[in-house]
Amino acid sequence: MSKKAVKDILDGMTKDDLVAWIRNQHFYQPKLSDVLYIRWQRQSAEVLEEMQKENRALDGVDFKERDRLAVRFNETKNAAEKLRLLELMQPYNKAMQDHIKRSQALDRKSKRVDALYEQIDVARQKERSF
Template sequence: MSKIARKDVLDEMTKDDLVAWIRNHHFYKPKRSDVLYIRWQRQSAEVLEEMQKENRALDGLDFKERDRLAANFNESKDTAEKLRLLDLIQPYDKAMSDHIKRSQALDRKSKRVDALYEQIDVERQKEPRT
């Protein structure tokens, strides 16, 4: 028996619908720390997913082969052979360079998400106790 996935009514609402609904229901008004926590939770999940994807980005490359090509390059005295080997090494080096750049960008994004988490505590200190 297969279950049909039902959409949550919140998924069907536009931003304006959600804001209007929240404002019309006075029984609960979210605190700034609540909003920051939801934002942090979503962004940290996105960063984690991106990091996991990036960690798999080099799975298809055999860096032992790259090392073998580099060793052959270092041993070779033939200029034409060295150029051929450089051409073979270049995709490995580019893939690694691109991976490092993407990882550094993810690190910066992760630091922004961490700062958002710290801001939650700052906002909680400002909020009245209930």
């Protein structure tokens, strides 16, 4: 049987089906560390994908143009021109602020995933002591 066929069978099972099937497997009952590892593996892949996506989020933003506007802002004495330049820089600043917020959220999520990995070690130690 191909790997794709097995995946399709599992994808077609409901949560209740999967739980009942696992409980009927008398020769193998998953350990907490197994479940935590699967959870960590899935969440790690998700975080990595989100980080890669976020790293590409600013690809289309020309920060050199923002820097040129900032130089002009610093050089001018005209208040109206300063205001106009600030308004032109605003989209760049907002893009960077949004990127920073999303990156911080990803860092927090990554720390939760790392903590999950530490739980795997704790669970393995407990399982060995039984």
